[in-house]
Amino acid sequence: MSHIVVHVDMDYFYAAIEEREDPSLKGRPVVVCMYSGRGEHGGSVSTSNYTAREYGIKSGMPCSRAIKLNPDAVFLPVRKEFYTEVSDSIMEILRSHADNDESFEQISIDEAFIEVADNCNGDFECARKLGEGIKQKILEKEHLTCSVGVGPNKLIAKMASSENKPDGLTVISPHDVKQFLVDRTPSQLWGVGDVTTARLEQMGIKTVGQLASSDIVSLIDAFGKKKGSWLKKAAQGIDESPVRQREGSEQIGRIATLPENSSDYHLIMPVLDNLAGDVIRKVIERSVSFRQVTLIVITSDFKTQTRNHTLQRAVAEKEILRQHLDKLLTIFLEENKTDIRRIGVRVAGLQEVSSQTTLASYF
DNA sequence: GCGAAAAGTATGAT
DNA sequence: TCAAGCATACTTTTCGC
Numbered sequence: 001m002s003h004i005v006v007h008v009d010m011d012y013f014y015a016a017i018e019e020r021e022d023p024s025l026k027g028r029p030v031v032v033c034m035y036s037g038r039g040e041h042g043g044s045v046s047t048s049n050y051t052a053r054e055y056g057i058k059s060g061m062p063c064s065r066a067i068k069l070n071p072d073a074v075f076l077p078v079r080k081e082f083y084t085e086v087s088d089s090i091m092e093i094l095r096s097h098a099d100n101d102e103s104f105e106q107i108s109i110d111e112a113f114i115e116v117a118d119n120c121n122g123d124f125e126c127a128r129k130l131g132e133g134i135k136q137k138i139l140e141k142e143h144l145t146c147s148v149g150v151g152p153n154k155l156i157a158k159m160a161s162s163e164n165k166p167d168g169l170t171v172i173s174p175h176d177v178k179q180f181l182v183d184r185t186p187s188q189l190w191g192v193g194d195v196t197t198a199r200l201e202q203m204g205i206k207t208v209g210q211l212a213s214s215d216i217v218s219l220i221d222a223f224g225k226k227k228g229s230w231l232k233k234a235a236q237g238i239d240e241s242p243v244r245q246r247e248g249s250e251q252i253g254r255i256a257t258l259p260e261n262s263s264d265y266h267l268i269m270p271v272l273d274n275l276a277g278d279v280i281r282k283v284i285e286r287s288v289s290f291r292q293v294t295l296i297v298i299t300s301d302f303k304t305q306t307r308n309h310t311l312q313r314a315v316a317e318k319e320i321l322r323q324h325l326d327k328l329l330t331i332f333l334e335e336n337k338t339d340i341r342r343i344g345v346r347v348a349g350l351q352e353v354s355s356q357t358t359l360a361s362y363f
Numbered sequence: 364g365c366g367a368a369a370a371g372t373a374t375g376a377t
Numbered sequence: 378t379c380a381a382g383c384a385t386a387c388t389t390t391t392c393g394c
Contacts, residue, residue, distance in 0.1 A: 034382065035381085036380090042379095044377095044379095045381090058377095060376085060380085060381080062378080062379045062381090064380090065379065065380090108383095111376095191374090193374060193375045194374085195374065224387080224388085226386085226387070227386090249384065249385090251384065253382085253384075254382080254383085255381080255382050256381090256382080257381075292369085292370095294370090294371090304372075305372090307370085307371085308369070308371070309369095309370095310369060310370085342382085346383095346384090365393100365394090366392105366393100366394100367392085368390105368393100370388105370391080371388085371389075372387080372388070373386085373388090374385085375383105377383090
């Protein structure tokens with residue numbers, strides 16, 4: 001049987017939660033910020049509610065710019081752990097509507113796909129009702145709205161959910177896919193960002209329809225084999241990637257802005273040490289160990305560089321992580337003169353810590 | 364010179 | 378002009394034979 005994918009996207013998630021917690025915020029522009037600690041307003045906008053968006057305030061924008069756009073807006077710092085709790089509760093609802101546990105895929109703190117072809121016996125009208133049911137349940141349980149998209153694959157479902165925001169529900173049946181896509185801009189395709197858009201424009205491709213009928217060879221020429229052929233298929237509404245349960249992220253990282261740009265080990269290492277502690281905490285929580293350690297450096301010219309080390313065996317110890325980061329940083333500072341603006345840690349090559357004792361006591 | 368692993372970069376969404 | 382903190386996919390380089 002063919003697929004029916006439902007994509008659920010929470011509306012202005014962080015800001016909506018803050019509104020819910022403090023009803024006096026409703027109707028006012030609300031901006032949730034990630035502060036860098038550089039001056040009073042240093043940082044970027046994480047999420048803004050729709051009232052704030054009317055003033056042009058949106059994700060990724062410097063907070064200082066948001067203030068200029070509306071000095072009367074309410075600015076709040078992100079409370080990630082709290083939002084994660086709310087997210088977990090919502091994901092539970094979504095998971096319960098999927099065909100089975102394997103047919104649920106959370107892709108971010110506020111978005112997920114579910115496959116419902118079996119539950120709906122291939123019927124898109126049934127999927128619409130299921131989507132309405134999900135919206136209702138989330139509203140009852142968490143007092144939050146979401147936008148839902150239904151489509152024959154993840155790509156179309158994701159784009160459909162963006163179609164009517166906020167609090168929308170859009171169903172695109174296989175028959176509607178071509179019309180749905182043809183007049184869109186390539187940037188509306190999920191996976192096409194600024195860089196890809198600019199290159200397509202250079203090639204004279206301004207609509208998804210044009211992309212769909214453009215020459216695969218020239219696309220591969222410009223974007224490489226994988227991305228080139230993906231673009232052509234996506235433009236035709238074809239996406240075979242399955243909805244699959246993710247076991248949790250493949251990497252765990254933390255990054256922060258230094259109090260000032262610097263190349264001084266004594267200023268940078270303590271910051272790095274704190275980040276390493278955060279990472280280790282998450283590692284322990286997930287009960288995993290890691291084999292790769294990466295130092296992330298963003299220099300004062302905003303270029304990102306990474307330095308990596310692979311361990312002999314997977315570990316989960318703070319001291320070992322610290323040691324390797326220290327070495328990577330020292331080498332980096334020896335080889336580079338540009339000041340550092342932001343510093344980060346990432347571990348990867350994660351493996352489940354097989355708790356032998358637990359297993360043994362179980363049997 | 365090969366395939367695999369490691370290292371490093373580009374990209375994207377919130 | 379001002380620019381956060383994540384994760385993933387992809388590409389290039391190095392390693393082991």
